[in-house]
Amino acid sequence: MVTLFSRMRRPTVVLDEPGEDKRFRLFGGRRHLVAVPYPLPKDMSEINRLDFQHYLLRTGFGGNFIAPISAPRAILDVGSGSGRWSMEAATLFPAAQVVGVDLVPPAVDDAQVLGHGLDVRPINYSFATGNILEGLPFPDASFDFVHQRLLITAIPMDRWPGVIAELARVTRPGGWVELAECGVPERGGPGLMGLWGSWIEFLQRRGVDFALGHTIGQRLSAGGFANVRQQQLNFPMGDWGGRIGRASATDCLAVGRALRAGVIAAGVLPEPEYDRLFALTEQEFANKRGGGALPFYVACGQRGV
Numbered sequence: 455m456v457t458l459f460s461r462m463r464r465p466t467v468v469l470d471e472p473g474e475d476k477r478f479r480l481f482g483g484r485r486h487l488v489a490v491p492y493p494l495p496k497d498m499s500e501i502n503r504l505d506f507q508h509y510l511l512r513t514g515f516g517g518n519f520i521a522p523i524s525a526p527r528a529i530l531d532v533g534s535g536s537g538r539w540s541m542e543a544a545t546l547f548p549a550a551q552v553v554g555v556d557l558v559p560p561a562v563d564d565a566q567v568l569g570h571g572l573d574v575r576p577i578n579y580s581f582a583t584g585n586i587l588e589g590l591p592f593p594d595a596s597f598d599f600v601h602q603r604l605l606i607t608a609i610p611m612d613r614w615p616g617v618i619a620e621l622a623r624v625t626r627p628g629g630w631v632e633l634a635e636c637g638v639p640e641r642g643g644p645g646l647m648g649l650w651g652s653w654i655e656f657l658q659r660r661g662v663d664f665a666l667g668h669t670i671g672q673r674l675s676a677g678g679f680a681n682v683r684q685q686q687l688n689f690p691m692g693d694w695g696g697r698i699g700r701a702s703a704t705d706c707l708a709v710g711r712a713l714r715a716g717v718i719a720a721g722v723l724p725e726p727e728y729d730r731l732f733a734l735t736e737q738e739f740a741n742k743r744g745g746g747a748l749p750f751y752v753a754c755g756q757r758g759v
């Protein structure tokens with residue numbers, strides 16, 4: 455095991471200048487990965503959004519996971535994004551080796567420390583490059599706990615069974631897999647529902663079902679996991695929901711800005727209509743008597759022994 459993890463600690467570099475690295479292209483003013491279904495940008499603004507969203511989710515759920523984990527030795531976070539979940543897991547379980555795997559490292563990951571001394575990367579956390587759609591770069595049964603959050607936009611609907619099987623493969627018998635995904639807003643105004651509907655349509659055209667979040671528990675059961683349980687939490691969206699509501703509205707609008715160019719380029723909505731729905735959503739979020747809420751689902755299951 456020691457060899458496995460030390461082998462994965464290779465130096466990683468992400469170029470800051472879009473266009474210098476053929477893995478990326480500049481689109482809608484943001485840096486995006488090419489040749490993957492994942493539609494969101496891969497740049498510093500997105501890292502900041504992912505950190506913000508992480509704090510929002512952790513606050514809402516009162517923790518980072520629901521699986522009954524005790525004394526894990528190896529933890530994997532698939533699609534680790536900013537690395538925030540992985541680093542917090544590493545701090546919580548200092549005796550565990552925690553690996554974040556993603557298509558590319560976050561831009562800050564080539565430094566040994568993040569930020570200015572307060573944001574130190576735990577020594578038991580490491581990053582590995584990998585693609586869940588192509589098979590993870592780990593031997594069978596490597597991890598006690600495998601976590602995957604918010605990859606719903608990255609996994610074509612027909613690939614989900616294979617993804618669940620791959621998560622099971624790298625999990626030790628008796629270990630746990632946990633999935634977390636958002637659902638579709640409920641009770642939103644016409645702006646929010648129209649905007650979100652355009653994202654569903656945009657992703658549908660890329661073979662991705664952006665409305666399957668509520669099925670993650672069923673997918674674990676179908677993949678052979680035991681003791682599956684699923685929790686749902688509804689995040690208020692907008693001023694009516696106090697600080698959490700304002701935070702989830704801020705996150706939603708940031709996603710709206712990030713997906714704008716893709717939705718328009720795909721011909722789902724003309725630019726003025728997208729911008730009208732976006733402005734209407736902002737007004738709805740500012741309405742203290744609004745009622746929009748975003749369901750969020752977390753499900754865990756245990757690999758059979």
Ligand SMILES: C[S@@+](CC[C@H](N)C(=O)[O-])C[C@H]1O[C@@H](n2cnc3c(N)ncnc32)[C@H](O)[C@@H]1O
Pocket residue numbers: 490492494496504505508532533534535536539555556557558584585586587602603604605608
């Ligand atoms: C919406 S972000 C979520 C990040 C993190 N899981 C979190 O909850 O903060 C999705 C992440 O999945 C990564 N990703 C997309 N497709 C992937 C794939 N095929 N294999 C591994 N990671 C992928 C993206 O690069 C991005 O960092």
